[in-house]
Each structure stands twice: as C-alpha cells, then as structure tokens.
Amino acid sequence: MTRRGFARALAALAAPGGWSERALAQRALAGVDLAPDMIWLNANENPEGPSRRALEAMREVLPHAWRYHFQEFGDFCAAVARSEGLDREQVLVGAGSSEILHAAIDAFTAPDRPLITMWPTFEAPEGITRALGRPVIRVPLTEGYAADVKALVAAAENSRGGLIYLCNPNNPTGAYTPKSELDWLAANLPVNTVLLVDEAYIHFAEAADLATAIAYVEQGKDVVVARTFSKIYGLAGLRVGFGCAKPELIRRMEPFRDNVISIVGARAARAALEEASTLVPERRARTALLRDELYVWLERHGFGFIASQANFVMIDVGRDVRELLPAMYRRGVAPGRHFPPLDHMLRVTIGTAAEMAKFREVLLEVARA
Numbered sequence: 001m002t003r004r005g006f007a008r009a010l011a012a013l014a015a016p017g018g019w020s021e022r023a024l025a026q027r028a029l030a031g032v033d034l035a036p037d038m039i040w041l042n043a044n045e046n047p048e049g050p051s052r053r054a055l056e057a058m059r060e061v062l063p064h065a066w067r068y069h070f071q072e073f074g075d076f077c078a079a080v081a082r083s084e085g086l087d088r089e090q091v092l093v094g095a096g097s098s099e100i101l102h103a104a105i106d107a108f109t110a111p112d113r114p115l116i117t118m119w120p121t122f123e124a125p126e127g128i129t130r131a132l133g134r135p136v137i138r139v140p141l142t143e144g145y146a147a148d149v150k151a152l153v154a155a156a157e158n159s160r161g162g163l164i165y166l167c168n169p170n171n172p173t174g175a176y177t178p179k180s181e182l183d184w185l186a187a188n189l190p191v192n193t194v195l196l197v198d199e200a201y202i203h204f205a206e207a208a209d210l211a212t213a214i215a216y217v218e219q220g221k222d223v224v225v226a227r228t229f230s231k232i233y234g235l236a237g238l239r240v241g242f243g244c245a246k247p248e249l250i251r252r253m254e255p256f257r258d259n260v261i262s263i264v265g266a267r268a269a270r271a272a273l274e275e276a277s278t279l280v281p282e283r284r285a286r287t288a289l290l291r292d293e294l295y296v297w298l299e300r301h302g303f304g305f306i307a308s309q310a311n312f313v314m315i316d317v318g319r320d321v322r323e324l325l326p327a328m329y330r331r332g333v334a335p336g337r338h339f340p341p342l343d344h345m346l347r348v349t350i351g352t353a354a355e356m357a358k359f360r361e362v363l364l365e366v367a368r369a
C-alpha cells in the first residue's frame with residue numbers, strides 16, 4: 001500500500017458514522033494499492049477456498065458463460081432445497097446470503113414494522129433497514145454474548161410485530177443461542193412477526209446444543225433461515241447464498257431479489273453441495289484445530305477471549321482496539337475492525353496456520369508496545 005493510500009484508508013476507518021460509512025471504510029482498505037503480502041483476517045473468509053471439484057465445475061462452464069442458463073436454475077434450486085431436506089418452493093437462491101437478508105427486510109419490515117435486531121451483531125440488516133427509512137430496535141446480547149430471546153419477543157410485542165434478526169452463531173462475538181432458546185422463540189413469535197435466522201457460520205459450529213432453525217421452516221413457522229456458500233465452502237467471491245422459508249414467505253421475498261445468479265457460482269455451489277458430507281466436517285475440524293491453538297496461545301499470554309463456534313474469535317486486548325489496528329495494518333496484518341460497543345475486542349478470522357502465526361507475532365508486538 002502506498003503511504004497516501006494507507007493514510008486514506010486509516011482516515012476512512014477513523015471516520016465517525018453509521019454502518020454504511022464503516023462499510024465504505026472497509027472498501028477503502030480493500031481498494032487501495034495494497035502490499036501483496038498483507039494478511040487479511042478481517043472478513044471471515046475461508047482460506048481453503050473453492051474445493052478441487054468446485055474449481056473443475058467452474059472451468060467447465062466458463063466458455064458457456066455467454067448464456068444466462070435460465071433453464072438450469074430450477075434444478076439448482078431443487079438441489080439446494082434437497083440438501084436441507086426441503087422442497088424447491090421452500091428455498092430462494094440469492095447473490096450471497098446478503099441478498100436474502102435484503103429481500104427479507106424489504107418484505108417483512110415497514111415504517112410501522114421494525115427490524116428488531118440482537119446487538120451487537122452483523123450490521124448489514126440494520127444498515128439496509130435504515131437505508132429504507134424503516135425503524136430499527138436494538139436488543140442487547142445476553143451476558144454470554146448471544147441473543148436475548150425474551151427481550152426480542154418483548155420488543156416485537158411492544159411494536160405490534162416486526163422482523164426479528166438473530167445471527168447464530170453470532171458475528172462478531174462467535175457465541176451462540178442454544179436450541180432450547182430458539183425453540184422457545186419460534187414457539188412464542190408474536191403476531192405479525194417473522195424471525196430471520198442468519199446461519200452464515202453454522203457449518204463451523206460444534207456445540208451439541210446448537211441447532212439449525214430449518215426445523216421451524218419444516219414446521220410451517222414464520223421463520224426465514226439465511227445460508228451462504230461464502231464461508232465454509234470458500235466461495236465468497238462467487239456470491240451464492242439461499243434462504244429457507246415456507247412457500248408463502250418465499251413468494252413475498254421473491255420480488256425483491258434479482259433475477260438469477262451467475263452460472264459460474266451456481267455450478268461451483270452445486271459441486272460443493274455434492275461433496276458437503278465430507279468437505280464440511282473436514283473443514284470444520286481443521287478450523288477448530290487452528291482456533292484451539294489460538295485459544296491456548298491467548299491463555300498463555302493473558303488475553304481473554306469469547307469462545308467461538310465460528311471461523312473467527314473475539315479477543316479482549318485490554319484497551320480500545322482502535323489504538324492497535326493501525327499498528328497491525330502497518331505490520332502487514334489486517335484483523336477485523338472495531339465493533340462497538342465491544343471497544344476492547346479484536347475480531348480475527350481463522351486464516352492459514354502461517355497467517356495465524358504471523359497474527360500472533362504482530363498482536364504480541366503491538367499489544368506490548
């Protein structure tokens with residue numbers, strides 16, 4: 001990164017403002033002329049990347065990418081649905097799960113129907129809702145950094161309905177909401193309320209009492225589950241995700257998404273699904289190993305952290321993380337940004353073993369400076 005580019009990136013990071021400003025800051029960092037050896041541990045991507053079979057599927061379809069391939073998408077959607085034991089009418093494919101979140105917000109919030117979001121969590125749903133001029137209610141996390149389901153329901157009752165956003169496991173804390181709490185929530189949804197469960201990281205989870213919310217979809221509840229191929233499948237740049245919900249909810253979301261996704265993404269995702277039964281547990285185990293290694297190191301060096309069910313960890317650096325980040329960038333490591341109100345926490349994505357070694361070295365250096 002040039003000095004000017006770096007200064008611009010830091011200035012953007014320091015700029016006050018809402019979600020969209022911070023998104024811009026991240027884009028500013030991503031857009032400047034970067035040192036080729038910068039280690040990116042900021043976006044919870046998976047360094048294992050596309051599997052060999054996914055790469056082959058992409059190569060095969062590239063010469064045919066001049067067509068839309070509309071006729072293939074029904075089949076693709078059916079394959080996605082089958083992978084979760086659902087019917088095609090219960091699934092909506094999108095350009096990443098971001099598009100599914102967007103469609104759900106478009107369909108199920110209104111000027112008098114707020115987004116009710118656990119907080120802090122993934123900010124995009126709040127950002128989209130505010131951009132639409134619709135209200136947002138933040139419900140603080142429990143002491144265990146997971147969703148406070150009773151408070152979410154109380155907020156929905158107070159506002160006579162809304163869209164509850166629950167991220168499980170939660171980004172950025174990595175903590176999770178147990179099945180018993182989710183069961184209660186799904187059984188006690190107030191009238192005029194839809195529950196949107198974001199399971200972007202669920203494939204990484206190992207906790208025995210963490211379960212997918214897709215069961216509530218099967219039960220016909222007012223629940224939408226968002227899933228992505230960006231994380232464990234390592235296909236973030238291809239933009240493939242999907243939503244699961246009962247057909248009535250899918251039909252209401254459908255007008256708010258674009259057309260079809262890229263055929264290259266669809267073929268890669270399909271190949272990934274075909275090997276999911278081995279690929280997912282293997283990648284989960286490898287990620288857990290590196291995460292455990294990080295825990296041991298953190299304990300040895302006196303850092304607190306939040307136990308994570310995802311491919312990232314929140315580390316307590318004991319002071320405002322904004323004091324450390326510029327020094328880390330200068331040393332060639334880019335962890336996650338500041339996630340208010342968790343001012344003392346630094347979120348790091350689990351990268352390769354070599355990247356994690358460099359991260360540890362740099363963290364120690366800057367924390368002790």
Ligand SMILES: Cc1ncc(COP(=O)(O)O)c(C=O)c1O
Nearest residue numbers: 096097098122171200228230241
């Ligand atoms: C919790 C959560 N949900 C959704 C997304 C969106 O991912 P994508 O649009 O790539 O599926 C992200 C991205 O980091 C995320 O952290």
